[in-house]
Amino acid sequence: MIEAVGLAKRFGPVEAVSDVTFTAGAGRVTGLVGPNGAGKSTTLRMLLGLVTPDAGTATFGGTPYRELLAPGSTVGAVLDIAAAHPASTARGHLATVAALAGHARVRIDQVIDTVDLRSFADRRVKGFSTGMRQRLALATALLGDPAVLVLDEPSNGLDPAGIVWLRTFVRDFAASGRTVLVSSHVLTDLEHSVDDLVLIDRGRTTWTGSLAEFTAHGTTLEQAFLALTTKELTP
Ligand SMILES: Nc1ncnc2c1ncn2[C@@H]1O[C@H](COP(=O)(O)OP(=O)(O)OP(=O)(O)O)[C@@H](O)[C@H]1O
Ligand SMILES: [Mg+2]
Known part of the structure; x- marks a missing residue:
């Protein structure tokens, strides 16, 4: 299980992440969703020990990434494809x-x-x-x-067949009891692949819960997402 509690990170004058708290459970696909600049990549980088948080903790099964005994066979991550x-x-x-x-x-x-x-x-x-x-x-x-997979905007650059393939892949990966955390700035990208949603806006988690709870109010995903990110309505 991935657990982030009260994560915060400032880069000079920019408060990239101010308060991010969520869990991503085993056997589930969790989507980290928010508009461009919301703090998704910074959050994932803090989880993976690539950016040191100013506050808060990020752990895998209770252990921070940097203290994992076998990080490469515990967590697999794709943050940047140009390596x-x-x-x-x-x-x-x-x-x-x-x-x-x-x-x-x-x-x-x-x-x-x-x-x-x-x-x-x-x-x-x-x-x-x-x-x-x-x-x-x-x-x-x-x-x-690895038992945990962390993917930052994995559908960028994939064609429709690739997107369907990726969706099946992450679903199968989670179905084997493993954990997937996947980010996107497009909620509809994830509607067929995630079990749980973590919404992030301007550096804060604004909503967490299951996809079923998110759409339980009769709104479409898009309406619910816009309502939460513009704070005009609560679904
Ligand atoms: N190393 C850095 N130095 C300065 N500012 C940064 C750095 N990394 C991120 N930021 C800033 O922090 C904020 C959040 O960036 P982040 O990349 O985490 O957002 P994001 O949600 O991943 O956005 P996108 O959907 O565009 O990928 C932005 O304002 C960004 O400019
Ligand atoms: Mg990003």
Whole structure:
């Protein structure tokens, strides 16, 4: 389980995150949703120990990321898709990461199959489309066979078939008892993939609960989201 309590982070004059509190449970897909600049990426970076919070705590099963004994096989994350060397092939990149992190070599072919990148696994990364890069980044995150997956705007750059594929992938991942936290600035991107929603606006969590509770008031997702982010109505 992922637990964030009272997270806050200021960058100079910018209060990126002021009060973010939520949990993401095992066996569930949790969507972190909010408009551009709401503080989603900063929140995910604090969870992963890449940004030190000014206040609050972020833990995985009670342990902060930096104190996990085997972080690579506990949490897989895709925050940024530009990590592979342009001259390496997808397979070469996966082999390098697996060697550095001490993951079994057999995982390389397994993740290539999992994310369906076999047809371009031996091509150089510099010629990859955004969707191919997304799949490679996801494959890299899965090398350690993690129990938790954290994805920042994973559907960016995916075509409709890729979006359906990703949705099925995260649902299956959670159905095996694992935890998925996925961000998006487009709520409708997530309506077919999440169990729970965490809404974030101007650095604060404004609503948390199940997708079913969110739409229980007879409004559409879009109406409920706009109402919460503009604070004109409460669904
Ligand atoms: N390293 C940084 N230095 C200065 N300001 C930052 C930094 N990182 C984020 N910010 C600011 O913090 C705020 C929140 O940014 P963040 O990237 O977390 O938002 P987001 O919800 O991920 O947005 P988007 O949907 O556009 O990805 C923004 O005002 C952003 O400009
Ligand atoms: Mg972001």
